[in-house]
Amino acid sequence: MSYYPPKYTSPNDYTVTWKIDGSPTPVSISCHRSWSPNGSDRLYSLVQSGFFNGGAFFRVVPGFIAQWGLSSDPFLNEHWDDPIADDPTGVKSNLKGTISFATAGPNTRTTQLFVNYADNVQLDDNGFTPVCSVVNGMDVLLNLKNPTPGDTYGLDQDAYASQGAFYIDSFKEDGIVDWIETQVTPYPQTLKGDELIETCGREMTVKSPDEFKLNFHTSYGDFSASCKRDRFPAQVDRVYNLARLGYYSQNYFFRVVNGPRISIVQFGTNGVPSVSNVYNYQSPGFPTAALGECGVIMPQPSVEVIKDPMESNKRGWISMSTSYNNDTGTTWNATAELFINKGDNGLQLDGKLFVPLCSITDDGMNVVDMLPSYGEVQELGGYGVNLGELYHYGNDVITKNDTFDGMGMLYSVTVGDGEGGGGGGEGGKGGGGGEIGDEIPTSLGIYLLLLVSLGMCVWGYFRKKGKNDNWQRVNELVNEGNDDDDDDEGWEGMGIAMSENTRSFSSS
Numbered sequence: 218m219s220y221y222p223p224k225y226t227s228p229n230d231y232t233v234t235w236k237i238d239g240s241p242t243p244v245s246i247s248c249h250r251s252w253s254p255n256g257s258d259r260l261y262s263l264v265q266s267g268f269f270n271g272g273a274f275f276r277v278v279p280g281f282i283a284q285w286g287l288s289s290d291p292f293l294n295e296h297w298d299d300p301i302a303d304d305p306t307g308v309k310s311n312l313k314g315t316i317s318f319a320t321a322g323p324n325t326r327t328t329q330l331f332v333n334y335a336d337n338v339q340l341d342d343n344g345f346t347p348v349c350s351v352v353n354g355m356d357v358l359l360n361l362k363n364p365t366p367g368d369t370y371g372l373d374q375d376a377y378a379s380q381g382a383f384y385i386d387s388f389k390e391d392g393i394v395d396w397i398e399t400q401v402t403p404y405p406q407t408l409k410g411d412e413l414i415e416t417c418g419r420e421m422t423v424k425s426p427d428e429f430k431l432n433f434h435t436s437y438g439d440f441s442a443s444c445k446r447d448r449f450p451a452q453v454d455r456v457y458n459l460a461r462l463g464y465y466s467q468n469y470f471f472r473v474v475n476g477p478r479i480s481i482v483q484f485g486t487n488g489v490p491s492v493s494n495v496y497n498y499q500s501p502g503f504p505t506a507a508l509g510e511c512g513v514i515m516p517q518p519s520v521e522v523i524k525d526p527m528e529s530n531k532r533g534w535i536s537m538s539t540s541y542n543n544d545t546g547t548t549w550n551a552t553a554e555l556f557i558n559k560g561d562n563g564l565q566l567d568g569k570l571f572v573p574l575c576s577i578t579d580d581g582m583n584v585v586d587m588l589p590s591y592g593e594v595q596e597l598g599g600y601g602v603n604l605g606e607l608y609h610y611g612n613d614v615i616t617k618n619d620t621f622d623g624m625g626m627l628y629s630v631t632v633g634d635g636e637g638g639g640g641g642g643e644g645g646k647g648g649g650g651g652e653i654g655d656e657i658p659t660s661l662g663i664y665l666l667l668l669v670s671l672g673m674c675v676w677g678y679f680r681k682k683g684k685n686d687n688w689q690r691v692n693e694l695v696n697e698g699n700d701d702d703d704d705d706e707g708w709e710g711m712g713i714a715m716s717e718n719t720r721s722f723s724s725s
Contacts, residue, residue, distance in 0.1 A: 222296050227261035232467070232628045233349070234436050235269065237357055238389075238398040242589075242623035244354030245436045246316055247467075253304040253346040256318050256326060260348055263328060268293055273385050273396040276371025277363040281337065284319065284371065285397070286329030289382040300325045304346045311340040314355055315347040332358050352612075353436050356622045364394045413464060413492050425450075425457035429632055431575060435470075436626040437588060440581025442535055448528065449572045452515050452537045452551065456574060459485075459553055460630040464496060469615050470625040471602045472556075473590035480560030482588055483538055484627055485553045486604075488612035496553045515539075515551040518572050529563035533582050534573035541569045557585055588625040 227250050234245045250257040263269060268288055276284040288294050303324050311317060311333050318326040323344065332351065333340075351358065364372050372394070376384045388394045424446075431442045446453045459465060464487055472483035487493045515537065530536060536558070539551035547570075557577065558566075577585065593599025602621070606614045615621045 222293075223262055223266055225258060225262045225265055227257040231261065232352070232436075232626070233260075233264050234353075234628075236398045237354075237361075238396050240354075240357045240395075241587075242354050242357050243436050244357050245352050245626055246349040247352045248349035249309075252309045253318075253348045255301045255304050256346055256348040259301050259318070259326065259328075260330075263297065268297065268328065269397050271382070271396060271398075273364075273372075273377075273389065273394040274361045275364060275374065275377060275385075275394065276369075277361050278369045279334070279363065281334055281369075282331040283334065283358055283361050284329060284331040286319070287374065287377050287385075288328070289385060291379055291381040294328070294378045294381070297328045300327050303344055306341055306344060306346055309347040311337040311345055311347055314351040316349040316351070317345045317347045320344055334359060352616055353623055353626055356619065361395045362393060364388060413462060413487075413489075413496070420462055421455070421458050423454070423458055423461075425454045429457065430578075431456075431460055432631045432633070433581075433584075434628040434631070435584065435588075436628070438584040440577055440584045441579070442575040442577045442581070444575035448574050449518050452518075452572060453574050455515060455553070456537070456555065457632065459496070461632045463629065464492070464553065465627055465630040467612065467629075468627040469612065469621075470588050470627060471604075471607060471615070472594055473559075473588050473625075474593060475559070475590055479562055479565055480558070481556045481562065482559055482585055483554060483556040485538065485555045486607050487553075490609055490611040493608050493611070517547055518570050528573050528576070530558050530566040530571055530573055531561045531563055532558055533577040534558050535575040535577070536566070536571045536573050539571070541571075559585060589623055591621055591624065 227248070229250050230247070232245055232247050234243050236243050248257055248260060269286070271289045272285055272287060273289075274283050274285045275287065276282075288297075301324070303320075303326070309315065313333055313335050316330055316332050317340070319329040319331055320326050330348075372388065373384075385394070385396075389396060425444070427446050429444050431444060433440050433442065444453060444456070465485065467488045468484050468486065469488070470482050470484045471486060472481070474481050474483075487496060528534070534557075535555055537551045538554035538556050541547075558573075559582075590601075592601040594601050595603040596605070602614065615624055
């Protein structure tokens with residue numbers, strides 16, 4: 218058993234997803250250590266330990282912030298009560314959708330967080346340093362239940378912290394608060410941006426294993442796919458190298474078509490425009506380049522490649538996206554984009570040179586089926602994503618358009634049979650994680666834990682009694698000024714404030 222609480226060093230960039238009770242759309246946040254190193258390490262450690270599971274949004278101030286970060290277990294609230302040092306301000310502003318730690322003064326950040334409902338730049342000079350920004354599910358956060366309408370104080374944080382579930386569960390049962398139901402262990406991003414551009418020339422010629430697994434980590438859950446090189450070596454090698462280099466990290470499932478003839482999910486446009494320009498957006502004349510060069514268009518397969526009817530474009534198989542010319546019977550621009558067959562599309566696609574490369578294993582299609590559709594892409598007459606803009610502007614086309622809120626995000630695709638992405642299992646260390654304290658024998662650890670728990674309960678009772686007046690004073694300061702308060706026909710063309718942990722500020 219490890220000493221508690223654990224202390225990790227967070228990855229430089231990572232994503233965390235929370236499932237909010239009652240909402241089909243998960244909330245995903247992208248976190249960056251460069252914004253707030255101490256805050257990022259604390260948040261990553263809290264998430265890895267499962268601290269936020271079951272935690273309620275106990276304070277909602279419309280037009281200002283929503284606040285959470287107390288555990289249903291009083292023991293955890295006590296053990297995480299040691300504050301962390303402040304980080305420099307000015308790196309990132311408290312704009313709408315950013316998430317910061319609440320604070321009661323200098324060097325007092327512990328566990329409580331708030332999401333900015335608006336551009337709250339007035340908070341920047343008061344020590345509130347953003348750690349993350351919402352990339353999916355902002356509409357879910359904007360529609361959280363307000364447990365205290367007309368009162369910006371929120372629920373009694375003293376009672377919540379000291380009593381945990383005994384206090385908060387009645388509010389959950391009565392439908393007064395929303396809470397975090399489950400979380401997905403954070404996955405660090407791998408190579409990106411300039412690193413990918415510099416790497417591709419050296420690394421794209423690596424031959425894939427004859428058989429390997431791809432692990433997909435998404436905002437709607439994880440799934441795996443089994444790949445075979447003999448399906449079409451050139452394309453399988455390309456997918457293998459793109460995955461292991463991190464090209465598919467932070468991509469969106471930008472095209473979900475649920476038509477009567479074609480049913481697919483498409484992805485593979487990198488969120489960084491400069492990367493897509495190299496890997497995925499080449500002119501028809503580029504196939505003369507060597508296959509090892511990044512972005513080179515794949516050679517055209519022959520119909521004979523699809524020999525086994527069991528390995529056609531049936532439900533669960535993944536193929537490389539390309540444009541097919543009905544007049545010439547040729548393809549010309551297969552580079553990096555892939556699609557998942559949601560239905561049995563073999564009759565429509567097998568003869569058009571779409572070669573299935575990998576098959577999704579076990580019950581992974583349950584995750585794929587949850588990915589939401591926003592209509593056909595605009596280039597094919599729909600109201601969904603504009604592909605030209607996606608290539609040119611990257612993920613901003615999606616993240617800055619409320620229409621696409623909740624769109625499925627692909628955090629990473631990793632190679633191998635293990636748990637990829639470095640996220641680790643539930644409560645695991647995960648990639649990029651720092652060191653935890655030395656190990657001690659399990660039986661002794663349990664005894665000490667029980668002894669400490671009893672002591673904490675006694676100590677916490679008397680300690681909390683002395684906090685009430687101070688918490689009330691802080692909330693009064695905080696609240697000054699806050700009283701107002703498909704069509705598938707185009708397939709051939711595809712693709713803040715909180716009790717003691719809050720500094721006094723207002724929304725005005």
